[in-house]
Amino acid sequence: MNLNELWSLYEADKRIQGFSPKTLKAYTLQHKMLVLELGNLDVTEVTLTTLKEYLAKQAVRLKPNSLGHRFVLFVHFFAMLMKRLI
Numbered sequence: 001m002n003l004n005e006l007w008s009l010y011e012a013d014k015r016i017q018g019f020s021p022k023t024l025k026a027y028t029l030q031h032k033m034l035v036l037e038l039g040n041l042d043v044t045e046v047t048l049t050t051l052k053e054y055l056a057k058q059a060v061r062l063k064p065n066s067l068g069h070r071f072v073l074f075v076h077f078f079a080m081l082m083k084r085l086i
Contacts, residue, residue, distance in 0.1 A: 002040045007031050009084070010077050030073050043081060051078075 007028075014024060037054055038046070051074055059067050 002042050003031070003035050003046070004040050006043060006077070006081055010080050013080065027073055030070050
């Protein structure tokens with residue numbers, strides 16, 4: 001499964017949980033920026049190092065709060081992925 005396929009599952013879960021449209025829009029933008037930078041990788045190709053390098057690049061231009069939002073999204077997104085794989 002690639003990042004975009006997994007994103008569809010994640011977004012559907014969050015809609016069911018009642019996340020606001022604005023929150024989902026912000027999350028979707030952050031996901032698109034990740035895919036734009038890394039490509040639509042298969043999930044097996046995404047490593048902790050890959051994500052850390054991406055966040056380090058983003059830290060140069062983002063405020064700490066914005067970087068924190070991105071970090072939290074990735075933690076939740078990949079935690080959902082781990083639950084589905086186990």
